[in-house]
Amino acid sequence: MRLLPFYSLLTAAACAGLVSCSDSKTDVLPENVIAHNDLESVEGWAPANPALTTAKAHSGRYSMRVDNDIEYGVGYGALLAKVSPTRLKKLELSAWVLLTGKETEAKLVIEVKNPADDSQKVFWEAIALGDEVKALNKWTEVKKTFTMPENIAPTHELRFYLWRGGSSQPVFVDDITLARAE
Ligand SMILES: [Ca+2]
16 A cells, blocks of 8 residues: 555554544555545644634544635645656545535635646636535535546646635535545
């Protein structure tokens, strides 16, 4: 398996009793997983992120939230060269979402940017949470497979983030997984 940047954190959390040490799901992630975050090991790591919250959680104590005052959630960014040994063709995003109000405009965004030219939009697609999640105040799993364009390069950066998108009522997200898909 590939070691993820926060794999050791997950293991440390597991053996600190936050989750069971015998829970193999948290010890070994599938080989195609690019990144996984249950938000349990983010508190205290700089820079402090106002989106991190204990108000609601799908796993453990923590999730992330956007609302009137918080535009973006805890984000992910890495060069494509580091996330996939071969050209990334498809990317599967899954996450657990809790909406507190109808007609939210919040989105889970997958973006590919060229760090050498910030104005160049290589790829931008999103899961519109208001379209996908109908139940309020109930954790619901959302999942989408994104087809990457031919022109992505190893020097481009893959980004994931939760964006408020005009929502005024809080939107919570937990247990995010980005994985290579076929
Ligand atoms: Ca959590």
